[in-house]
Amino acid sequence: xxxxxxxxxxxxxxxxxxxxxxxxxxxxxxxxxxxxxxxxxxxxxxxxxxxxxxxxxxxxxxxxxxxxxxxxxxxxxxxxxxxxxxxxxxxxxxxxxxxxxxxxxxxxxxxxxxxxxxxxxxxxxxxxxxxxxxxxxxxxxxxxxxxxxxxxxxxxxxxxxxxxxxxxxxxxxxxxxxxxxxxxxxxxxxxxxxxxxxxxxxxxxxxxxxxxxxxxxxxxxxxxxxxxxxxxxxxxxxxxxxxxxxxxxxxxxxxxxxxxxxxxxxxxxxxxxxxxxxxxxxxxxxxxxxxxxxxxxxx
Numbered sequence: 133x134x135x136x137x138x139x140x141x142x143x144x145x146x147x148x149x150x151x152x153x154x155x156x157x158x159x160x161x162x163x164x165x166x167x168x169x170x171x172x173x174x175x176x177x178x179x180x181x182x183x184x185x186x187x188x189x190x191x192x193x194x195x196x197x198x199x200x201x202x203x204x205x206x207x208x209x210x211x212x213x214x215x216x217x218x219x220x221x222x223x224x225x226x227x228x229x230x231x232x233x234x235x236x237x238x239x240x241x242x243x244x245x246x247x248x249x250x251x252x253x254x255x256x257x258x259x260x261x262x263x264x265x266x267x268x269x270x271x272x273x274x275x276x277x278x279x280x281x282x283x284x285x286x287x288x289x290x291x292x293x294x295x296x297x298x299x300x301x302x303x304x305x306x307x308x309x310x311x312x313x314x315x316x317x318x319x320x321x322x323x324x325x326x327x328x329x330x331x332x333x334x335x336x337x338x339x340x341x342x343x344x345x346x347x348x349x350x351x352x353x354x355x356x357x358x359x360x361x362x363x364x365x366x367x368x369x370x371x372x373x374x375x376x377x378x379x380x381x382x383x384x385x386x387x388x389x390x391x392x393x394x395x396x397x398x399x400x401x402x403x404x405x406x407x408x409x410x411x412x413x414x415x416x417x418x419x420x421x422x423x424x425x426x427x428x429x430x431x
Contacts, residue, residue, distance in 0.1 A: 133267060136292050137317055138195045141335065144215055148334040158185050158194075183209055186322055193328065194320045198313035198344055203352035206320075213319035213332040217340040218288035220315035220365060222248060222308050224301040225275055225290075226282035231301040232256060239281040242274055246381060248284045250361040251308045253383030268293055284308075288315040309363025309377050312347035316340055339369050342395035346374050349402030354378070354409065360418050364402075370395055376405045378414040387412045 135157060142153035158181050179201060182194040187208050198214065224232055232255060235241070242264040243249050249261035262280060264271055268289055274280045282300075290296055319335070321328050346366040356362055361381060366374035375390040389408040393401035406414075 198316040198318040216337040217316040220310040223287040242283040250379035342398040346398040346402040349399040353406030
């Protein structure tokens with residue numbers, strides 16, 4: 133997935149600027165460990181090795197799934213580009229074309245994400261959500277081989293790897309809110325590289341920047357990492373519409389907030405919705421223990 137995403141961005145840079153881009157693979161702890169992410173560091177385990185390569189001069193830019201990026205700033209590194217965002221929705225992959233309503237009682241549904249698990253249980257409390265790790269192909273195989281009845285993955289990731297045909301249901305945001313930044317890619321560079329930053333403006337989509345800024349501002353204001361059961365989705369061009377939710381791990385409690393603001397006020401919109409959720413008791417749900425840790429973005 134990471135190589136596919138990097139090639140997507142590299143191709144866009146070359147097409148729009150004429151500059152060739154060489155792909156350099158970097159293996160992260162999140163890629164090689166089979167442990168749940170809360171056990172190996174949670175937020176940032178897919179990011180730190182790439183940032184080290186960037187700061188060490190091994191690479192000039194790093195491509196991330198934006199959902200993987202910790203919400204706060206990183207010393208010596210700047211977010212230089214957000215290409216046009218792909219579909220942010222979550223998708224179900226089940227055998228025999230089954231939708232969520234078609235799954236048998238007590239069906240085993242694989243997901244490494246507390247956010248997805250909580251919302252699945254809110255839709256169908258009888259489901260058994262099974263923690264899984266591994267790349268998209270590994271997860272899909274658990275369905276085809278009968279180990280699981282279904283898995284929930286990011287729709288954009290399945291499209292990127294040519295597996296859109298495997299999808300049996302796409303969840304609309306009012307059914308399952310995406311993770312902050314889901315479907316978007318991020319390009320980071322070293323701080324103090326103005327020529328490269330200017331070059332990367334050619335691949336930046338301002339509407340996508342505004343949307344993910346609002347979503348990540350909410351996440352930062354809630355002081356929550358990627359393993360928290362939080363959903364957020366903002367969209368719009370000059371005017372952003374945003375909805376957010378914090379869900380208890382068992383799906384029995386959901387706190388929601390929504391609002392709108394000009395795109396220039398994206399960060400404040402996210403902070404305002406976070407404040408509304410905190411006033412409603414979101415801290416209690418964020419701190420509730422869960423069994424699952426979030427998976428890498430777009431798988």
